[in-house]
Amino acid sequence: MDAYLLDWANLLLRWLHVIVAIAWIGSSFYFVFLDSSLTPPEDGKLRKDGATGELWAVHGGGFYHPVKYAVSPPVLPPHLHWFYWESYSTWLSGFALFLISYLWSPSVYLIDPRVMDWAPWAAVTTALAFLVVFWLLYDLACRFLGQGERGDSKVGIAVALLVVLASWLACQLFAGRAAFLLVGAMLATTMSANVAMWIIPGQRKVVAALKAGLPVDPIHGQRGKQRSVHNTYFTLPVLFAMLSNHYSFTYASAYNWVFLVLIMFAGAAIRQFFVLRHGYKLGRNAHPWPYAAAGVVVLLGLIVWLRPAPVPAAAAPQAVSLAQVQAVMAQRCVMCHGEALQSKGVRLDSADALKQHAPLIYQQAVMSRVMPMNNATGMTEEERALVAQWFRAGAPVE
Incomplete structure (x- = not known):
């Protein structure tokens, strides 16, 4: 009966997790598309009011005209929609699923004696530390390296190195299946922490300033934009890590951490293609096909690398009953x-x-x-x- 109820909890949490993750990723993808597709407002009044971009779109039988104010609108509307429940619900349901699937039975799911034979409490504590420590190091990189003209590049390099180090370390400590999922949970925790610790607090400060009739500091919008951009590049790597536990060939190799790093790179490169293609259509940048090509080449290379090797003749009886x-x-x-x-x-x-x-x-x-x-x-x-x-x-x- 206990196993039966645990299966039901796993099913319902997984179902909830997928639903809210679709909502979060969908809204994230939409706003990245929106930012990349905005054009300068044609209406002089909109420009005078501080609008920096607009978009006309058709969907579901109607026409939509979103307008963006990079700093603040001239008047704060009475009804303002906030995008945060999707993020929080995704993380909470994902962590609950991680709890009942991996942390509840660490000896089965987290620990592989062939990788590292250690106490269950130590494995659970270390797994939780991955979520916290990566966020803290990432946040420090954004705070201290994200300033100046080349700040984004410095942060990108630092985060890439952190991801490589975390992927290698996870695969040295945990069972391959758990290591991949843990790296995905680590990145997803950072994404949700970006929303909870920076994006939403910054927006609340902007709203409070508008209500008080005070000037709005543009730094809040800039910081929120930085973290939102990071979140969109984390998305495809996180989705792969969450799906990988269903495909053992991805995490069973001796160099599974290399595979994980490369496939996350491929996902980020392909996501970059989709981010930039909207700007290309508006003539803002060159065609981003090299990013998609790089991602596809890496994927093809991984397919070749992991192809099954011929199995030598087994030392077993000729006839097996x-x-x-x-x-x-x-x-x-x-x-x-x-x-x-x-x-x-x-x-x-x-x-x-x-x-x-x-x-x-x-x-x-x-x-x-x-x-x-x-x-x-x-x-x-x-x-x-x-x-x-x-x-x-x-x-x-x-």
């Missing part, structure tokens, strides 16, 4: 894939089930070697070879 395979499954796999617990909807406690899932068993236990998870049940090389021989013989069940 169903009983031998069932004995291995019963000892190593059925506790998570049996009648009582059917992880991922997979059962391996019958001949028909073994036949049905034979390709999946071969891929997970022999090719990628990620199952049993972190080899918690101690599957031996001889047992993997036996499973491989059975599969190559056509996975007979008679």
